[in-house]
Amino acid sequence: MSAEPAVISANGARGRTEKTREMLLEAGVSLFSERGYEATSTRQIETRAGVQRNLMTYHFGSKEEFWKACMVRLNERMRKRLAPAIAQSKDIEPGERIRFLIRRYIRASAAVPEIARIMFDEGRSNGWRLEWLVDNYIREFYDTIGQLFEDGRSSKAIPDIPLINFYYLLAAGGAIFSMSAECKLLTGKDAFSEAMVDAQANAIAKLLTIAV
Amino acid sequence: MSAEPAVISANGARGRTEKTREMLLEAGVSLFSERGYEATSTRQIETRAGVQRNLMTYHFGSKEEFWKACMVRLNERMRKRLAPAIAQSKDIEPGERIRFLIRRYIRASAAVPEIARIMFDEGRSNGWRLEWLVDNYIREFYDTIGQLFEDGRSSKAIPDIPLINFYYLLAAGGAIFSMSAECKLLTGKDAFSEAMVDAQANAIAKLLTIAV
DNA sequence: TATATTTTTTGACAAGTGACAAATAATATC
């Protein structure tokens, strides 16, 4: 009754701290994507996380730093979904490859709709958040899409439109999931249902590629 | 020096009041679309409008009613751009008609980018604003698109994808203008330049229709 | 067990929020 409690305490302590941070990050990701940065208060985040007031400041220093931590987490979540798709795509013949990747990207957009929401939000006006997002993630993503675009163009798999428009159409492919509340109210349909995600993935893949 | 000032005063009075409302509405439209409803304060609106504090409450009753007035104004602005396009389209042969309307719609989205911004913003989560927008404008717009979609399908001018996906792709066609700040930072290009608006209109029209 | 460290809890703050009400100024009506 001396060694074991010590170990349990040690894990319990780290576990408690970790859980607090975890709950806060999860609440932050959903609230920032639902309401935007300015419209989300630290107290709202703490309340949804089910933790005490001021724990966000303690664990992350400031609302600004906390937001960045949320973005890191979101991006990691997206990366984990896209990485295997990219790996798998290597074995697919060039013609079908783009279509496959677009479908997987749309599916990922549905699985992590918070990213598109935040991009639509932050992309509107300049500021430290947009700058941070572009510097840390968006630029790299854009370059990746650019590479894929060139490959697709040279293998005649992508229609003749400029990269920029292709990129923003791809990004906009997640709009239906971003606007899931409107979609439900307008059409009565759940944007996240398997059928709907499938339909959207197929529609975007069909439109953004040339049939063989 | 008695008759003239009276007339000027009379016009000046109504003119002054009208100008206050005008300045407020213009400030509201831009601020609501830039930052969203919750993140925009009445004092910010009044400051940008260049009018005194509390004049928004006086002229519109509350922030909520003021927001609705801003939405009416925005919708009117969009309607004025789309109405002539629809009238013109009657003379165009069915095959080319959809393409023409899509191009005009995208151009209108560029001319009034605030609408798409607010839709991306409010479409995310339920609330009185989304409900109001759907009831007053979005539902009607969706039905109009639905009509056009059916016409386009029966004349084989639109690819075989469901209406919902077609609709959200069309709506998202304005994303590049919504995210003009990101676009500029990412690509260095102005999303509102004539060349870019043209490219986007052509790209969406090309992808969402079947070439003859 | 005693002590040091980390985490949680509570208290407080200056600044900002939307809204109400009253005082003042400007304009319309007679």
Add this chain to the structure above:
DNA sequence: GATATTATTTGTCACTTGTCAAAAAATATA
């Protein structure tokens, strides 16, 4: 010109915001 109406200006309210600081509790280290 006198009076009524409308518009603007100023004052204030209760509430929320992000953050700092200190007290309290929990855990780690010795």
